[in-house]
Amino acid sequence: NAGVTQTPKFQVLKTGQSMTLQCAQDMNHEYMSWYRQDPGMGLRLIHYSVGAGITDQGEVPNGYNVSRSTTEDFPLRLLSAAPSQTSVYFCASTKGLGDETQYFGPGTRLLVL
Amino acid sequence: EDQVTQSPEALRLQEGESSSLNCSYTVSGLRGLFWYRQDPGKGPEFLFTLYSAGEEKEKERLKATLTKKESFLHITAPKPEDSATYLCAVNSGNTGKLIFGQGTTLQVKP
Numbered sequence: 001n002a003g004v005t006q007t008p009k010f011q012v013l014k015t016g017q018s019m020t021l022q023c024a025q026d027m028n029h030e031y032m033s034w035y036r037q038d039p040g041m042g043l044r045l046i047h048y049s050v051g052a053g054i055t056d057q058g059e060v061p062n063g064y065n066v067s068r069s070t071t072e073d074f075p076l077r078l079l080s081a082a083p084s085q086t087s088v089y090f091c092a093s094t095k096g097l098g099d100e101t102q103y104f105g106p107g108t109r110l111l112v113l
Numbered sequence: 114e115d116q117v118t119q120s121p122e123a124l125r126l127q128e129g130e131s132s133s134l135n136c137s138y139t140v141s142g143l144r145g146l147f148w149y150r151q152d153p154g155k156g157p158e159f160l161f162t163l164y165s166a167g168e169e170k171e172k173e174r175l176k177a178t179l180t181k182k183e184s185f186l187h188i189t190a191p192k193p194e195d196s197a198t199y200l201c202a203v204n205s206g207n208t209g210k211l212i213f214g215q216g217t218t219l220q221v222k223p
Contacts, residue, residue: 004156033210033211035213040215041215042200042213042214042215042216043157043200043202043211043213044213045210045211045212048210058210090156090157100144100145100162100204101145101147101159101162102147102159102202102211103159104149104156104157104158104159105156106155106156107154107155107156
Protein backbone atom coordinates (compact mmCIF):
# COMPACT_ATOMS: atom_id res chain seq x y z
CA ASN A 1 0.00 0.00 0.00
CA ALA A 2 1.96 3.01 -1.29
CA GLY A 3 -0.57 5.62 -0.12
CA VAL A 4 -0.37 8.86 -2.11
CA THR A 5 2.41 9.10 -4.68
CA GLN A 6 3.52 12.14 -6.68
CA THR A 7 5.80 12.52 -9.68
CA PRO A 8 8.12 14.17 -10.43
CA LYS A 9 9.81 15.09 -7.16
CA PHE A 10 11.45 18.15 -8.68
CA GLN A 11 10.97 20.03 -11.95
CA VAL A 12 12.43 23.12 -13.57
CA LEU A 13 10.36 24.86 -16.26
CA LYS A 14 10.81 27.91 -18.40
CA THR A 15 8.11 30.56 -18.48
CA GLY A 16 5.38 29.56 -20.92
CA GLN A 17 6.06 25.84 -20.83
CA SER A 18 3.34 23.39 -19.85
CA MET A 19 3.54 20.30 -17.72
CA THR A 20 1.48 17.80 -15.75
CA LEU A 21 2.07 16.92 -12.12
CA GLN A 22 1.00 13.37 -11.45
CA CYS A 23 -0.80 12.14 -8.35
CA ALA A 24 -2.04 8.63 -7.60
CA GLN A 25 -3.52 6.90 -4.56
CA ASP A 26 -4.14 3.22 -3.91
CA MET A 27 -6.45 3.55 -0.91
CA ASN A 28 -9.69 3.73 -2.92
CA HIS A 29 -10.36 7.22 -1.54
CA GLU A 30 -13.20 9.24 -3.02
CA TYR A 31 -11.83 12.73 -2.45
CA MET A 32 -8.58 14.12 -3.82
CA SER A 33 -7.08 17.61 -3.60
CA TRP A 34 -4.16 19.69 -4.81
CA TYR A 35 -2.47 22.28 -2.61
CA ARG A 36 0.44 24.61 -3.07
CA GLN A 37 2.69 25.63 -0.21
CA ASP A 38 4.59 28.90 -0.22
CA PRO A 39 6.67 30.49 2.55
CA GLY A 40 4.47 32.60 4.80
CA MET A 41 1.30 31.56 2.93
CA GLY A 42 0.68 28.12 4.31
CA LEU A 43 -1.10 25.43 2.31
CA ARG A 44 -3.64 26.76 -0.17
CA LEU A 45 -6.19 24.65 -2.04
CA ILE A 46 -5.93 24.75 -5.85
CA HIS A 47 -8.52 22.21 -7.04
CA TYR A 48 -10.32 19.28 -5.53
CA SER A 49 -12.45 16.32 -6.57
CA VAL A 50 -15.16 14.41 -4.73
CA GLY A 51 -15.18 11.54 -7.18
CA ALA A 52 -14.33 10.42 -10.70
CA GLY A 53 -15.62 12.95 -13.20
CA ILE A 54 -16.26 15.63 -10.55
CA THR A 55 -13.87 18.51 -9.92
CA ASP A 56 -14.16 22.00 -8.46
CA GLN A 57 -12.03 25.03 -7.82
CA GLY A 58 -10.30 25.86 -4.58
CA GLU A 59 -8.81 29.08 -3.32
CA VAL A 60 -6.13 29.61 -6.03
CA PRO A 61 -7.22 27.84 -9.25
CA ASN A 62 -6.00 30.28 -11.91
CA GLY A 63 -3.39 28.83 -14.26
CA TYR A 64 -4.16 25.22 -13.32
CA ASN A 65 -6.42 22.54 -14.79
CA VAL A 66 -7.47 19.20 -13.37
CA SER A 67 -9.46 16.18 -14.44
CA ARG A 68 -10.42 12.97 -12.66
CA SER A 69 -11.10 10.12 -15.04
CA THR A 70 -10.39 7.38 -12.48
CA THR A 71 -10.65 7.10 -8.70
CA GLU A 72 -6.90 6.55 -8.41
CA ASP A 73 -5.45 9.44 -10.42
CA PHE A 74 -5.76 13.21 -10.16
CA PRO A 75 -3.26 15.03 -12.42
CA LEU A 76 -2.65 18.77 -12.17
CA ARG A 77 -1.85 20.59 -15.39
CA LEU A 78 0.00 23.87 -15.70
CA LEU A 79 -1.07 25.35 -19.01
CA SER A 80 1.55 28.09 -19.39
CA ALA A 81 3.96 28.22 -16.47
CA ALA A 82 4.71 31.54 -14.79
CA PRO A 83 7.36 32.39 -12.16
CA SER A 84 4.50 32.95 -9.67
CA GLN A 85 3.80 29.23 -9.89
CA THR A 86 7.16 28.38 -8.34
CA SER A 87 6.10 26.46 -5.27
CA VAL A 88 5.84 23.07 -3.61
CA TYR A 89 2.75 21.16 -4.70
CA PHE A 90 1.06 18.56 -2.53
CA CYS A 91 -1.62 16.10 -3.50
CA ALA A 92 -3.90 14.66 -0.82
CA SER A 93 -6.63 12.05 -0.66
CA THR A 94 -9.53 11.50 1.72
CA LYS A 95 -11.72 8.46 2.20
CA GLY A 96 -14.90 10.55 2.01
CA LEU A 97 -17.91 11.48 4.10
CA GLY A 98 -17.58 10.25 7.64
CA ASP A 99 -13.80 10.02 7.48
CA GLU A 100 -12.39 13.28 6.21
CA THR A 101 -8.79 12.91 7.27
CA GLN A 102 -6.53 13.92 4.39
CA TYR A 103 -3.39 11.94 3.60
CA PHE A 104 -0.67 13.79 1.75
CA GLY A 105 1.88 12.80 -0.84
CA PRO A 106 5.59 13.70 -0.62
CA GLY A 107 5.26 16.80 -2.80
CA THR A 108 6.62 18.13 -6.10
CA ARG A 109 9.01 21.08 -6.02
CA LEU A 110 8.52 23.28 -9.07
CA LEU A 111 10.81 26.08 -10.18
CA VAL A 112 9.68 28.31 -13.03
CA LEU A 113 12.42 30.45 -14.56
CA GLU B 114 -15.25 33.57 6.01
CA ASP B 115 -13.64 30.45 7.48
CA GLN B 116 -10.27 31.20 9.03
CA VAL B 117 -7.53 29.43 11.00
CA THR B 118 -4.82 31.23 12.98
CA GLN B 119 -1.92 29.49 14.68
CA SER B 120 0.34 30.87 17.37
CA PRO B 121 3.14 31.28 17.99
CA GLU B 122 4.76 31.25 14.54
CA ALA B 123 7.92 29.77 16.02
CA LEU B 124 8.74 28.17 19.35
CA ARG B 125 12.08 27.17 20.80
CA LEU B 126 12.13 24.77 23.73
CA GLN B 127 14.76 23.00 25.72
CA GLU B 128 14.45 19.23 25.82
CA GLY B 129 11.97 18.36 28.56
CA GLU B 130 10.36 21.81 28.63
CA SER B 131 6.62 21.31 28.11
CA SER B 132 4.52 23.84 26.19
CA SER B 133 1.41 24.31 24.08
CA LEU B 134 0.64 25.39 20.52
CA ASN B 135 -2.56 27.26 19.79
CA CYS B 136 -4.97 27.03 16.85
CA SER B 137 -7.85 29.49 16.79
CA TYR B 138 -10.58 28.99 14.22
CA THR B 139 -13.65 30.67 12.82
CA VAL B 140 -15.85 28.35 10.83
CA SER B 141 -19.54 28.23 9.94
CA GLY B 142 -19.97 24.58 10.82
CA LEU B 143 -17.05 22.54 12.09
CA ARG B 144 -16.87 19.04 10.65
CA GLY B 145 -13.41 18.34 11.99
CA LEU B 146 -10.19 19.94 13.21
CA PHE B 147 -6.96 18.29 12.12
CA TRP B 148 -3.39 18.45 13.36
CA TYR B 149 -0.49 17.56 11.09
CA ARG B 150 3.25 17.39 11.53
CA GLN B 151 5.50 18.44 8.65
CA ASP B 152 9.23 17.77 8.46
CA PRO B 153 11.41 19.81 6.07
CA GLY B 154 11.08 18.62 2.48
CA LYS B 155 8.21 16.24 3.24
CA GLY B 156 4.45 16.20 3.04
CA PRO B 157 2.25 16.80 6.09
CA GLU B 158 1.82 13.74 8.30
CA PHE B 159 -1.52 13.22 10.00
CA LEU B 160 -1.57 13.35 13.81
CA PHE B 161 -5.11 13.88 15.14
CA THR B 162 -8.70 14.60 14.21
CA LEU B 163 -11.02 16.29 16.72
CA TYR B 164 -14.73 16.60 16.04
CA SER B 165 -16.44 18.19 19.04
CA ALA B 166 -15.69 20.55 21.91
CA GLY B 167 -14.25 18.74 24.91
CA GLU B 168 -12.67 16.01 22.84
CA GLU B 169 -9.04 15.08 23.58
CA LYS B 170 -6.61 12.76 21.82
CA GLU B 171 -3.11 11.65 22.75
CA LYS B 172 -0.15 10.17 20.97
CA GLU B 173 3.15 9.69 22.79
CA ARG B 174 4.18 13.17 24.04
CA LEU B 175 1.42 14.98 22.15
CA LYS B 176 -2.09 15.75 23.35
CA ALA B 177 -4.66 17.67 21.33
CA THR B 178 -7.71 19.35 22.86
CA LEU B 179 -10.65 21.20 21.32
CA THR B 180 -13.00 23.97 22.44
CA LYS B 181 -15.64 25.81 20.43
CA LYS B 182 -13.12 28.45 19.35
CA GLU B 183 -9.67 26.91 19.55
CA SER B 184 -7.52 23.84 19.78
CA PHE B 185 -4.32 23.25 21.68
CA LEU B 186 -1.51 20.86 20.94
CA HIS B 187 0.23 20.15 24.23
CA ILE B 188 3.77 18.81 24.07
CA THR B 189 4.96 17.13 27.25
CA ALA B 190 8.69 16.72 27.90
CA PRO B 191 9.61 17.23 24.23
CA LYS B 192 12.63 15.62 22.61
CA PRO B 193 14.75 16.96 19.72
CA GLU B 194 12.96 14.57 17.35
CA ASP B 195 9.73 16.49 18.00
CA SER B 196 11.23 19.42 16.09
CA ALA B 197 8.98 20.08 13.07
CA THR B 198 6.29 22.41 11.79
CA TYR B 199 2.87 21.66 13.24
CA LEU B 200 -0.12 22.50 11.06
CA CYS B 201 -3.74 22.94 12.09
CA ALA B 202 -6.63 22.71 9.63
CA VAL B 203 -10.42 22.76 9.72
CA ASN B 204 -13.06 21.19 7.54
CA SER B 205 -16.35 23.05 7.39
CA GLY B 206 -18.02 21.45 4.43
CA ASN B 207 -18.77 18.01 3.06
CA THR B 208 -16.23 18.08 0.27
CA GLY B 209 -13.02 17.30 2.11
CA LYS B 210 -11.72 20.84 1.65
CA LEU B 211 -9.35 21.85 4.41
CA ILE B 212 -8.42 25.36 5.48
CA PHE B 213 -4.94 25.47 6.97
CA GLY B 214 -3.28 27.79 9.42
CA GLN B 215 0.22 29.10 8.79
CA GLY B 216 1.80 26.57 11.12
CA THR B 217 4.03 26.69 14.19
CA THR B 218 7.67 25.75 13.74
CA LEU B 219 8.93 23.99 16.83
CA GLN B 220 12.60 23.58 17.64
CA VAL B 221 13.61 21.44 20.60
CA LYS B 222 17.22 21.79 21.69
CA PRO B 223 19.03 19.03 23.57
